[in-house]
Amino acid sequence: MTDHPTPLDAALAAADAGIDAGLARLMELVAIPSISAEPKRAGDVRRAAEWLAADLASMGFDASVRTTERHPMVVGHDTTAPEGAPHVLFYGHYDVQPADPLELWTSDPFTPALVPQPDGETWITGRGASDDKGALMTFIEACRAWKTATGALPCRVTVLLEGEEEITSPSLGPFLAETAEELRADTVLVCDTDMWDRDTPAITTMMRGLASEEFTITTADRDMHAGIFGGAARNALQLMADVLASLRAPDGSVAIDGFYDDVRELPPEVSASWTALPFDAEAFLGGVGLSIPAGEADRSVLEQVWARPTFEVHGVWGGYLGEGFKSVIPAEAHAKVSFRLVPDQDPERVRESFRDHVRARIPADCSVRFTRLGAAAPAAMPTDSPMLQQALAGLREEWGKAAIAGTGGSIPILAEFRDRLGMDALLVGFARFDNRVHSPNEKYDLSSYVHGTRSWVRILDKFAQG
Amino acid sequence: MTDHPTPLDAALAAADAGIDAGLARLMELVAIPSISAEPKRAGDVRRAAEWLAADLASMGFDASVRTTERHPMVVGHDTTAPEGAPHVLFYGHYDVQPADPLELWTSDPFTPALVPQPDGETWITGRGASDDKGALMTFIEACRAWKTATGALPCRVTVLLEGEEEITSPSLGPFLAETAEELRADTVLVCDTDMWDRDTPAITTMMRGLASEEFTITTADRDMHAGIFGGAARNALQLMADVLASLRAPDGSVAIDGFYDDVRELPPEVSASWTALPFDAEAFLGGVGLSIPAGEADRSVLEQVWARPTFEVHGVWGGYLGEGFKSVIPAEAHAKVSFRLVPDQDPERVRESFRDHVRARIPADCSVRFTRLGAAAPAAMPTDSPMLQQALAGLREEWGKAAIAGTGGSIPILAEFRDRLGMDALLVGFARFDNRVHSPNEKYDLSSYVHGTRSWVRILDKFAQG
Numbered sequence: 001m002t003d004h005p006t007p008l009d010a011a012l013a014a015a016d017a018g019i020d021a022g023l024a025r026l027m028e029l030v031a032i033p034s035i036s037a038e039p040k041r042a043g044d045v046r047r048a049a050e051w052l053a054a055d056l057a058s059m060g061f062d063a064s065v066r067t068t069e070r071h072p073m074v075v076g077h078d079t080t081a082p083e084g085a086p087h088v089l090f091y092g093h094y095d096v097q098p099a100d101p102l103e104l105w106t107s108d109p110f111t112p113a114l115v116p117q118p119d120g121e122t123w124i125t126g127r128g129a130s131d132d133k134g135a136l137m138t139f140i141e142a143c144r145a146w147k148t149a150t151g152a153l154p155c156r157v158t159v160l161l162e163g164e165e166e167i168t169s170p171s172l173g174p175f176l177a178e179t180a181e182e183l184r185a186d187t188v189l190v191c192d193t194d195m196w197d198r199d200t201p202a203i204t205t206m207m208r209g210l211a212s213e214e215f216t217i218t219t220a221d222r223d224m225h226a227g228i229f230g231g232a233a234r235n236a237l238q239l240m241a242d243v244l245a246s247l248r249a250p251d252g253s254v255a256i257d258g259f260y261d262d263v264r265e266l267p268p269e270v271s272a273s274w275t276a277l278p279f280d281a282e283a284f285l286g287g288v289g290l291s292i293p294a295g296e297a298d299r300s301v302l303e304q305v306w307a308r309p310t311f312e313v314h315g316v317w318g319g320y321l322g323e324g325f326k327s328v329i330p331a332e333a334h335a336k337v338s339f340r341l342v343p344d345q346d347p348e349r350v351r352e353s354f355r356d357h358v359r360a361r362i363p364a365d366c367s368v369r370f371t372r373l374g375a376a377a378p379a380a381m382p383t384d385s386p387m388l389q390q391a392l393a394g395l396r397e398e399w400g401k402a403a404i405a406g407t408g409g410s411i412p413i414l415a416e417f418r419d420r421l422g423m424d425a426l427l428v429g430f431a432r433f434d435n436r437v438h439s440p441n442e443k444y445d446l447s448s449y450v451h452g453t454r455s456w457v458r459i460l461d462k463f464a465q466g
Numbered sequence: 467m468t469d470h471p472t473p474l475d476a477a478l479a480a481a482d483a484g485i486d487a488g489l490a491r492l493m494e495l496v497a498i499p500s501i502s503a504e505p506k507r508a509g510d511v512r513r514a515a516e517w518l519a520a521d522l523a524s525m526g527f528d529a530s531v532r533t534t535e536r537h538p539m540v541v542g543h544d545t546t547a548p549e550g551a552p553h554v555l556f557y558g559h560y561d562v563q564p565a566d567p568l569e570l571w572t573s574d575p576f577t578p579a580l581v582p583q584p585d586g587e588t589w590i591t592g593r594g595a596s597d598d599k600g601a602l603m604t605f606i607e608a609c610r611a612w613k614t615a616t617g618a619l620p621c622r623v624t625v626l627l628e629g630e631e632e633i634t635s636p637s638l639g640p641f642l643a644e645t646a647e648e649l650r651a652d653t654v655l656v657c658d659t660d661m662w663d664r665d666t667p668a669i670t671t672m673m674r675g676l677a678s679e680e681f682t683i684t685t686a687d688r689d690m691h692a693g694i695f696g697g698a699a700r701n702a703l704q705l706m707a708d709v710l711a712s713l714r715a716p717d718g719s720v721a722i723d724g725f726y727d728d729v730r731e732l733p734p735e736v737s738a739s740w741t742a743l744p745f746d747a748e749a750f751l752g753g754v755g756l757s758i759p760a761g762e763a764d765r766s767v768l769e770q771v772w773a774r775p776t777f778e779v780h781g782v783w784g785g786y787l788g789e790g791f792k793s794v795i796p797a798e799a800h801a802k803v804s805f806r807l808v809p810d811q812d813p814e815r816v817r818e819s820f821r822d823h824v825r826a827r828i829p830a831d832c833s834v835r836f837t838r839l840g841a842a843a844p845a846a847m848p849t850d851s852p853m854l855q856q857a858l859a860g861l862r863e864e865w866g867k868a869a870i871a872g873t874g875g876s877i878p879i880l881a882e883f884r885d886r887l888g889m890d891a892l893l894v895g896f897a898r899f900d901n902r903v904h905s906p907n908e909k910y911d912l913s914s915y916v917h918g919t920r921s922w923v924r925i926l927d928k929f930a931q932g
Binding site: 039097168224225227228229237241243285308315324327330331364366441 | 678687710762776790802875906
């Protein structure tokens with residue numbers, strides 16, 4: 001022991017001292033309804049970007065809001081680190097999912113609150129409290145703690161905050177291409193993933209890709225009366241149901257020809273490490289009121305959500321949706337769907353197979369039209385890089401343990417960073433899997449926030465130490 | 467030829483002279499948005515009832531609006547006929563279907579208009595112009611013509627107008643039970659069916675029944691993020707699609723165990739008369755932009771829509787319906803469906819088989835709840851009654867020809883008249899099958915209206931002559 005605290009000790013102390021002020025800032029940010037999918041919220045999205053740029057500037061970053069074709073980027077640079085220190089690019093997103101169905105929220109999604117729980121935890125509630133505003137602020141608060149304690153950061157830090165992550169990042173690729181020289185660093189840090197369990201933070205090295213699509217089936221040229229045409233006229237909703245049912249086999253697999261051709265089996269060492277994880281499939285499904293896994297019958301639940309591709313229906317609508325009964329044979333039916341993909345599936349190849357599969361099931365007198373919603377390549381990161389090991393060490397010092405994990409989610413930006421900047425990402429996550437991300441009553445645990453911030457303080461120190 | 471016109475001639479002349487005034491009355495009635503399915507329109511439904519009672523009273527009927535638990539009945543009596551004249555009960559309905567989707571109407575559904583057509587026909591446009599306001603007014607205007615010409619009706623006439631036909635007539639049974647003595651007549655006349663073709667009116671003797679249902683499938687206790695749960699968690703919309711697809715076999719038949727057990731095959735003489743009808747299946751489907759019959763592969767299109775039961779999906783909704791993409795696994799999915807039934811299927815027995823079929827496909831950790839929307843028994847009328855033959859004769863004198871037909875529609879009230887009053891109905895129809903009943907841009911042909919009115923003038927005379 002020493003009487004002189006190290007810079008790390010001072011930064012950790014500053015992080016602890018700054019919790020209340022940091023929470024107040026986070027709640028200001030969550031209160032901005034920056035829903036990227038809703039055009040009427042474009043002004044709010046920009047407001048969130050401006051708020052973040054101002055916050056970064058207030059702690060000495062050279063920060064600015066950069067306009068794109070849709071929602072802006074926020075870029076901030078800090079060069080107070082010693083010459084030769086590692087350079088990290090931190091990525092987060094400040095846009096959020098739509099909040100509907102609003103009636104299922106127990107409090108307003110954009111009026112965040114601190115809500116004490118019976119188990120002693122405190123929830124930070126609100127849309128985006130976890131995904132990704134709460135998570136990204138852990139990094140920003142860690143930077144603030146270093147600056148407060150030492151006047152400088154131990155690493156050179158560039159921050160990039162996106163406003164289109166929830167709409168599959170259409171502007172990110174072009175933006176990275178334009179700013180490659182400005183943004184390229186030794187690694188890109190991403191804070192948008194889950195903890196392994198409530199006591200164990202995780203570095204995620206494998207994540208699924210995505211191909212999402214909207215499509216409309218049209219049968220007749222108008223809605224029809226079932227009393228006149230019922231039995232002879234093609235019902236667009238029945239056809240839609242037939243098509244959606246045909247996409248999934250009774251054993252839970254995706255029933256498109258050749259869909260599994262490019263699927264890479266899990267490497268034995270990853271498979272072994274996952275098997276060693278104390279994963280409770282019953283508790284995982286039980287957390288949302290389910291007990292029977294819906295995926296491929298011959299795969300474990302962890303494989304189903306981390307290592308296997310899947311087909312999901314996100315929305316279906318058509319026909320009469322009002323009160324009571326209307327005897328209509330609908331002529332149009334709509335669906336939003338997506339595929340989660342694993343290495344080495346190609347999103348656009350899957351999309352074409354899907355469209356072929358659907359087209360083959362549309363009778364000659366009916367039609368279908370497709371709209372591409374988005375895509376993300378699946379990714380598997382190498383697990384032996386020095387910076388990954390340094391980050392793991394930092395996490396272990398803060399939490400006592402840390403896991404290397406997979407995720408069923410898609411992080412569309414990873415392919416962009418790899419392709420445009422030649423960088424693999426390091427995904428460090430403090431979110432609990434029960435945070436109701438994308439669902440009503442999203443929350444972030446205060447412990448995720450506090451130890452997440454302290455973890456970044458330590459990880460920046462580890463990087464600087466080398 | 468005689469210099470002294472008969473009372474029939476005088477009544478026909480009065481009908482012709484009254485066309486413009488009658489059309490003005492019909493358009494007043496169509497302008498009232500009496501949508502029985504929409505609670506907010508209850509006042510409009512009552513307004514239509516009051517309008518009709520006043521109109522009947524103005525021509526000497528003892529008419530009144532009778533309150534029920536939901537929408538009122540209109541009852542009118544005329545006793546100006548000679549002692550011993552036949553007594554007919556005329557039934558019509560003044561409620562209409564919802565008008566949505568409004569954006570597909572080329573003019574406001576409740577601002578009726580007379581629209582000349584290139585072929586010389588004139589359309590009376592508006593929701594309810596055909597079903598059933600235009601049709602019921604043909605009978606009322608025929609009564610007015612008789613009264614104008616002779617000061618009396620040739621038959622004793624009771625009029626019963628309902629405001630709940632489009633919501634499967636929940637109050638009609640109880641009302642008929644209460645008023646059986648007041649309403650019982652020699653026959654009940656119904657004007658809510660189609661012509662055989664544009665030149666041939668029809669008496670419909672066979673009509674399908676109905677069992678309609680709404681149901682909700684619930685999987686998890688909340689919507690989930692597909693990135694976290696995708697592949698392992700049951701998707702309510704996928705399950706809904708699987709269930710809806712399972713209800714219909716690839717050959718177009720309904721795939722519920724025992725569904726066809728009670729289906730009566732068409733009597734050979736009816737089958738023969740239908741085969742003789744000049745029915746153009748290609749034109750029938752072509753009228754709505756289709757060419758491939760969707761029903762049972764081994765049945766003709768006419769059988770598919772008149773003599774065979776069918777399952778239809780009227781509305782499906784669930785998940786994210788907003789703009790863009792939301793990666794949600796929906797925990798709830800909703801559908802409105804119905805079965806069209808034929809003799810001797812029982813609606814409630816079919817409903818139970820349907821519910822059993824669905825329940826058997828819901829995994830043990832998920833649930834389904836059903837809401838009964840409505841029911842109507844199928845019906846087949848005897849074709850040899852004297853009054854049916856008299857009505858046919860009246861139609862032939864007006865149009866030169868007339869057909870005995872079936873219909874795929876359900877007229878829920880028929881079972882009520884049979885069960886409560888012991889009367890079979892005589893269904894005389896002047897609507898063309900392309901009237902877009904229940905669809906946007908509903909219309910009624912001026913020729914249907916004019917010759918319909920004249921037909922009733924003649925039919926009342928035939929009944930009186932015996």
